[in-house]
Amino acid sequence: MTSSEYVACFYCSEYAKVATDYPQNFASQDKDTFTPRCFLHWKFECHKCGKETHFNGIAWCSDCEVFTCLRCAEEKMVRKEFLIYDYYYNIPCHKCNSPNPALDFAEYYGKHPFQIGDLIPKEDIVIWMPIYKEDLESQEFPHKSWGSERILDIGNAHRHTRLDSSDEYNPESVWDKMAENWISPETEGEYHHTTIILPEVYRLLEAQKDEKILDVACGEGTVARYLAKIGVKVTGIDISKMIERAIGRENEDKLGISYVKMAAEDLSKEFEKESFDKVVCNMALMDIEDYKTTIKKISYVLKKDGTFVFSITHPAFAWPTTTSMRVPPDSQRNEDKRKIALNYFDERPTLIQFGWDTPSLAFTRPVSKYVNELVKNNLEILEMSEPEASKEIVEKYPRQAYLDNDTLPDFLMIKAKKK
Ligand SMILES: [Zn+2]
Ligand SMILES: [Zn+2]
Ligand SMILES: [Zn+2]
Known part of the structure; x- marks a missing residue:
């Protein structure tokens, strides 16, 4: 110019x-x-x-x-x-x-x-x-976020829409529609899950043979199947039709997992008090609108001294609180990528358009809300984890990890014990 x-x-x-x-x-x-x-x-x-x-x-x-x-x-x-x-x-x-x-x-x-x-x-x-x-x-x-919107317009950020309530978009129906996008042979091979999330969730869970573990919002059964293979007695629950895929896989290759299609908020209707050694909830609490009841019910079904491990998109550094953009938008180099923080305190449901026909629905909330809910339900935090991409991961997946997961955490994991 x-x-x-x-x-x-x-x-x-x-x-x-x-x-x-x-x-x-x-x-x-x-x-x-x-x-x-x-x-x-x-x-x-x-x-x-x-x-x-x-x-x-x-x-x-x-x-x-x-x-x-x-x-x-x-x-x-x-x-x-x-x-x-x-x-x-x-x-x-x-x-x-x-x-x-x-x-x-x-x-x-x-x-x-x-x-x-x-x-x-x-x-x-x-x-x-x-x-x-x-x-x-x-x-x-x-909109008040005009400033952020203007900055986002410069790059190619994902679009967010805050809803005043989830009435317009029922989470179950959104997840049902999205199931086709998520359920694919590549899902398990996806970088974030295989490299950053699952190894950390498994480390925190320390699953042992013969333990009774409940997988809340098990989706297509990736975690449940991993646990069953090491001898855990797994029960998986999920409200969306993704569980049909999990059941299908179980039928094809039996590992002894029992699946129940139900909402996490209803755990106490289906399971006895203190009936599980551990509960895992992988990448789902941020998609569950009533996280308070869910945590309460998880505590209810968990044995004394039992542990609860969950992973979520990081409330501060991942979408929808933060979105990433590139300038120029078509650049493939990560030094051209920046994260833009929007409203951390805004807890309204968020629709996120990833470029598929069906938007994703997220319920974002500050970290303190999760922590305080654990405290309220007699769950003592043993460890908190914000996994960072190691040098090896950066070497292997430079386009995903360099100046990205080695700089800011996309995920947050908490391990808590029932007192
Ligand atoms: Zn002056
Ligand atoms: Zn004057
Ligand atoms: Zn002017």
Whole structure:
């Protein structure tokens, strides 16, 4: 990109998506970045500290004819939906102390110094006069995560949709539809499962011959079959039709596993109190909406001193809290990949589109929620694990592991003992 080329101002183009009469100025600043800016949407010099400040962090006082930046005054956040924002800063003038809105809102309100003629722009720009304010108020307001969305748009991140409840998407039906995608001969050979997750789950579980182990949300039976092969008496339960595949495999090659198609929340209806030595729940608790009842029921069926091992996608570093993107989007090199953290505290169900027809449904929640639920149900944490890709794994699977699982954990495992 050469500096003689005309580049649209990022802010002008974003504002025009909401205010259709918004003029489009060419960028004269930051032309080679993702956010080229016109002179109106550039920086202004604070008359107190002399610092050049982004237009959204500096306010003009028409009475004193001075700029004050938010470093030089105690700004107040005013919640107000306008243009592409849902708040602006009110910044007290450093001379007279009267509050003035930062230039983003000032422009929207028609009080920008260029609009009222207090200042004449040094560069040739078209000034917007917001006369259709009433219409603008009724525009659909962009989501608060606009900032993250904009960053995600640069790359090719998976799309997330937060639902206000799971009513729209019944987890059982989603998993049934997804079963075809997950159930494939390659599933067991998948890098994350074979390399990062399963070895760690098996290490934590320390399964012994003749132990009675319950596999909660057993899916197609990968863990159950592994355990049965070392002599464990395994019971697998799952609500989705993936269990049909597990049953099919058991019928083809009998290992003595008993499978029950049922919800994890109903464990106490099917099994006696303290009837299992161990319970394992591999990569499923984050897909279970009522994790509280599930943990309670797991504790119920577990013997005293029995252990419960579960693995989940890492609540802080894996989707849907965090998504990864690449810039440029088609780059295959991991140094071009970055993780973007979204809202860690948002516990609404999330639909994630992986590019298949059927989205995945996840119930994300902070780590503390799991830990506190264990504590509440008499389960004492013995070990917590955030597996990191070893040098050997990085050597063997560089495209998956390098600057990825050797940098941030995608998974979290907890081993707890019933007291
Ligand atoms: Zn602009
Ligand atoms: Zn200042
Ligand atoms: Zn003033």
